Amino acid sequence: xxxxxxxxxxxxxxxxxxxxxxxxxxxxxxxxxxxxxxxxxxxxxxxxxxxxxxxxxxxxxxxxxxxxxxxxxxxxxxxxxxxxxxxxxxxxxxxxxxxxxxxxxxxxxxxxxxxxxxxxxxxxxxxxxxxxxxxxxxxxxxxxxxxxxxxxxxxxxxxxxxxxxxxxxxxxxxx
Amino acid sequence: xxxxxxxxxxxxxxxxxxxxxxxxxxxxxxxxxxxxxxxxxxxxxxxxxxxxxxxxxxxxxxxxxxxxxxxxxxxxxxxxxxxxxxxxxxxxxxxxxxxxxxxxxxxxxxxxxxxxxxxxxxxxxxxxxxxxxxxxxxxxxxxxxxxxxxxxxxxxxxxxxxxxxxxxxxxxxxxxxxxxxxxxxxxxxxxxxxxxxxxxxxxxxxxxxxxxxxxxxxxxxxxxxxxxxxxxxxxxxxxxxxxxxxxxxxxxxxxxxxxxxxxxxxxxxxxxxxxxxxxxxxxxxxxxxxxxxxxxxxxxxxxxxxxxxxxxxxxxxxxxxxxxxxxxxxxxxxxxxxxxxxxxxxxxxxxxxxxxxxxxxxxxxxxxxxxxxxxxxxxxxxxxxxxxxxxxxxxxxxxxxxxxxxxxxxxxxxxxxxxxxxxxxxx
Numbered sequence: 080x081x082x083x084x085x086x087x088x089x090x091x092x093x094x095x096x097x098x099x100x101x102x103x104x105x106x107x108x109x110x111x112x113x114x115x116x117x118x119x120x121x122x123x124x125x126x127x128x129x130x131x132x133x134x135x136x137x138x139x140x141x142x143x144x145x146x147x148x149x150x151x152x153x154x155x156x157x158x159x160x161x162x163x164x165x166x167x168x169x170x171x172x173x174x175x176x177x178x179x180x181x182x183x184x185x186x187x188x189x190x191x192x193x194x195x196x197x198x199x200x201x202x203x204x205x206x207x208x209x210x211x212x213x214x215x216x217x218x219x220x221x222x223x224x225x226x227x228x229x230x231x232x233x234x235x236x237x238x239x240x241x242x243x244x245x246x247x248x249x250x251x252x253x254x
Numbered sequence: 255x256x257x258x259x260x261x262x263x264x265x266x267x268x269x270x271x272x273x274x275x276x277x278x279x280x281x282x283x284x285x286x287x288x289x290x291x292x293x294x295x296x297x298x299x300x301x302x303x304x305x306x307x308x309x310x311x312x313x314x315x316x317x318x319x320x321x322x323x324x325x326x327x328x329x330x331x332x333x334x335x336x337x338x339x340x341x342x343x344x345x346x347x348x349x350x351x352x353x354x355x356x357x358x359x360x361x362x363x364x365x366x367x368x369x370x371x372x373x374x375x376x377x378x379x380x381x382x383x384x385x386x387x388x389x390x391x392x393x394x395x396x397x398x399x400x401x402x403x404x405x406x407x408x409x410x411x412x413x414x415x416x417x418x419x420x421x422x423x424x425x426x427x428x429x430x431x432x433x434x435x436x437x438x439x440x441x442x443x444x445x446x447x448x449x450x451x452x453x454x455x456x457x458x459x460x461x462x463x464x465x466x467x468x469x470x471x472x473x474x475x476x477x478x479x480x481x482x483x484x485x486x487x488x489x490x491x492x493x494x495x496x497x498x499x500x501x502x503x504x505x506x507x508x509x510x511x512x513x514x515x516x517x518x519x520x521x522x523x524x525x526x527x528x529x530x531x532x533x534x535x536x537x538x539x540x541x542x543x544x545x546x547x548x549x550x551x552x553x554x555x556x557x558x559x560x561x562x563x564x565x566x567x568x569x570x571x572x573x574x575x576x577x578x579x580x581x582x583x584x585x586x587x588x589x590x591x592x593x594x595x596x597x598x599x600x601x602x603x604x605x606x607x608x609x610x611x612x613x614x615x616x617x618x619x620x621x622x623x624x625x626x627x628x629x630x631x632x633x634x635x636x637x638x639x640x641x642x643x644x645x646x647x648x649x650x651x652x653x654x655x656x657x658x659x660x661x662x663x664x665x666x667x668x669x670x671x672x673x674x675x676x677x678x679x680x681x
Contacts, residue, residue, distance in 0.1 A: 094440055094539055098647040103626040106289050107319065107326040109296070109333075121649040145441035148474065149647060150626075151376040152290065153392035173474055174408075174445050175376060179392035236276035236406065246406070247301070250398040254269065254278065 080242060081184055083166045083211035085138025087220075089202040092124055095142055096149035097176065101158045103150070111157040118158045134162070139209045141198050142169045147176025147187075156180050166211055168218070170195050181237040184245040186213060188231045197227060213241050256514025258412040259479045260447040263387040263511065267370050269404050278406045282369040282386075284399040286314040287355050290374030292333040294397035306341045307403035313364055314338050315347040317355050318622045319629050353594030353620035356380040356468065356562035360460070361594055363493030367482035367508040372396065372405050377562050377644065378477075379470040383463035384490075385482035385511045387447070390471060410447045410476045411520040413438075414513075417452040419528040424678035426572070427462035428564060428642070428661035430454070431469040432533040434525065436543035444474030446520065449513060454527050455480055460489040461568040468563045469644050472540040482508040532677055535659040538648040546664065546676045555637040557588040557669040558651070559662055560618075561625045564642035565593030567600050569662040574606040576666035576680040582614035583672025589631045591618045613669070627652045640668040 099122040101114060108114055119129040128134065140159070146169040147155060156179045159165070166186040180187040188211070190198070197220070201207040204222030211218045219228045233241075243249040257265070270278040284307075291314065298304045306312055314334055322328035331349075338346035347358060356377050359365060367385035371378060374396040381388035391405060399405050417430065435442075448470045455463065458480075467478030480486075487494075487504045498504040532546040559565070559573050570592060582588045590610045592598040598620060601607050607617055624631030625643040633639055633655030642665050646657040660668070663677035670680070 096647050098626075098645070098650055102649060102653070103628055106628075107324075107330060109292060109326070109329060111293070121653065123648065145444065145474065148440055149376065149645065151374055151378075151390040151392055153293075153374075153394060156392075171441065171444065173441070174476060175390055175392055179394065182392060182394035234275060234408070235273035239273070246394050246398055247297070247401075250402055250404065250406075251303070253272070254402045254404050 080244060081165045083186055083213060084209050086136045087139045087141055087201070087207045087209050088133055088137035089199060090122070090124060090127070090140055090142040091199055091202065093143040094145045094148055095122065097147055097152050097155040098149055100147070100155040101152065106152060106154055111161050114154055114158040115161045118162050137164055139211070140164055140167045141195065142167065143195065144170040146172050148173035151175045153179045153183070156183050156185055160185060168198065181240040182246040184241055184243070186211065186233070186241060188218070188233060190229060190231055194229050213238065255518065256516035258447065258449060258513045258517045258519065259385060259481070259511055260387050260410055260412055260477065261517070263368055263370060264409060266368065275408055276406055277409055278404050279370050281372060281399055281403050281405055282311065283364055283371045284312045284396070284403070285355060285359055285371065285373035285378065286312060286334065286396065287318055287375060288316045288330040288334045289318045290393050290396060292330050294393045294400060295333055295337045297397055298401060303401055306343070306400050309342045309344070311403065312343050312400060313345040313359055314343055315352050315355050315358055316349065317352055317358070320352055320619070320621050321349050323629050351595060353597070354562045354565060354622055356464070357566055357593035357597065360384065360464065361596055363490060366490065367486060368511040372399050376471045377468050379475060380464050380468040380562060382467040382470070382477040382479040383460060384486055385480060385508065387477050387479065389476050408445060410445055412447045412449050413443055414449050414451060414519040414522045415525055416522065417450060417454040417525045417527060419454055419526050421454060421527050422530060423681055424532050424663055424676070425527065425530045426661045426663060427458060427465040429530055429533040430525070430527060431466050432535065432543050432659065433530055435469060435473045435541050436533070438473050438523070440472065440539050440541045441474040443470065446475055448473065448475040448478045450478060450480050456483065459568060460485060461566045464566070465563055469540070472644060481512045532661060532664045534664060534674060535646045538646055540644070540646060540659060550674050550676055552658065552674040553638065554586050554640050554668060554673055556631065556633060556639040557586055557665050558624050558631055558639055558641040558643065559589070559665050560591030560593060561622065561643040562593065563644045564662050565591060565597070567597045569642065570597065570601045570606050573662040573666035574609040576663060576677060577613040577669065578609050580613055580670050582669050585672040586669060588613065588615035588669050589618060589624060590615045591623065591630065592620055594620050624651055626650060640665050640674060
């Protein structure tokens with residue numbers, strides 16, 4: 080199983096789409112590693128630098144509603160994976176992106192807006208970090224001398240995919 | 255209790271329900287293109303599982319960048335081509351026979367009512383026009399589909415759209431779906447099937463129904479679905495005439511996939527098309543729509559007619575009707591990409607290609623190319639394109655470019671004026 084948690088990258092906008100996560104012109108790369116430099120290249124957000132140290136250090140992304148909308152490209156979860164980001168926490172996800180995350184053994188976790196608001200309040204904390212316990216369904220946000228825990232639900236199937244390390248292994252064993 | 259079309263298809267294809275709410279379905283068609291399939295193939299080889307569940311149910315095409323523009327795209331094409339040959343996948347469409355997947359595969363008769371269809375492409379929802387459950391998925395789902403012929407889905411809820419009335423002059427399926435997306439938002443149908451009913455849909459051709467279902471994903475929808483009827487049977491007849499004694503017999507068989515009158519919907523939305531106007535997007539999300547009167551006059555640099563949304567013969571006819579005897583404004587360039595070779599040939603035979611070329615359009619081979627900024631019409635920074643495609647995301651057709659989505663008629667009128675223009679004055 081992959082590990083989940085670490086420094087947080089805050090992307091405070093709804094409807095972040097897969098073209099912003101990884102532009103189509105890079106879909107001609109044949110290996111996942113080759114995608115690495117292009118993470119979030121076309122995302123325009125105040126104060127956000129796709130090549131900045133916060134992006135490089137991040138292990139978790141926190142965002143708003145409908146994260147990952149648009150194309151079916153699994154290059155979006157892959158570009159996160161090769162950059163060490165294995166979990167996205169958001170108010171909601173587009174279906175294909177969400178399933179792609181779990182299919183790769185990564186986590187797409189939904190929290191209510193009020194919880195995301197609380198987590199987003201740590202956006203300016205230099206030490207903002209999250210720990211995630213998939214089995215227990217809890218995550219803890221730390222930063223600026225504060226700490227707060229949240230509980231979440233993922234479907235039993237998605238949890239099984241995370242535990243199995245992804246859908247190919249799971250399906251090969253069961254079908 | 256009655257069932258929706260998706261519920262009927264789920265019930266008929268259920269292989270397993272490993273957890274409540276998760277349904278593993280048997281697949282009737284697994285569609286592949288050269289962008290999302292090669293990494294699945296590579297992974298299968300790495301796992302020592304380079305097999306396919308059924309070569310007759312796998313269809314593959316090179317469409318996103320074709321003919322290949324560089325070594326990387328040539329390599330992607332080669333991986334797909336070699337794999338199709340290795341596994342005896344007969345329905346593989348290479349350079350010369352290839353076209354935009356969601357136009358090509360229906361045209362080949364591969365999609366039938368009641369089918370389950372997946373593809374590593376978000377616009378797979380297009381195929382719901384035939385009364386199928388058709389969903390875009392990622393490369394891992396595709397990989398499992400290729401290997402095992404199954405895919406897992408959450409049982410989707412269904413939103414019913416009752417679309418009624420006669421389409422006014424200058425208003426087409428594209429305007430209807432842009433209006434719907436504007437009404438429900440870019441995540442208004444996430445994890446939902448969008449079922450289209452009503453007199454407007456009944457009057458639509460299969461081409462128009464495909465345009466409608468194609469953009470279900472832009473509202474987050476898993477699949478658009480239209481009810482199979484005699485229009486569906488007529489379209490498919492050349493492929494199914496040996497299977498049925500008569501068209502009526504085919505209709506009787508296919509009708510069992512129609513939603514029951516007492517099916518339960520999460521929501522029912524009424525759309526009266528009589529009041530619709532030509533509709534165009536602004537901004538960077540497909541739910542940011544305006545009526546033509548609110549946006550006409552916006553200056554343009556490029557006009558693009560093509561794609562899985564609006565690159566079919568019907569679309570070319572509508573645009574050509576407006577362009578006939580007229581010229582592109584000198585400040586804009588026009589690009590036409592007929593979506594398949596058959597469409598290209600028919601359009602040539604009907605004289606449509608002449609009309610486009612005399613108007614000053616560049617006519618390219620069938621490809622997805624410009625729609626996602628990969629080839630054949632990428633925008634420069636700050637340029638604006640009037641496009642019959644499906645996504646206006648920032649940078650979609652080229653970094654720093656702006657895309658306005660619209661119907662082929664509105665695109666043609668805009669080509670003439672060099673700015674977003676009302677097609678109704680040319681009809």
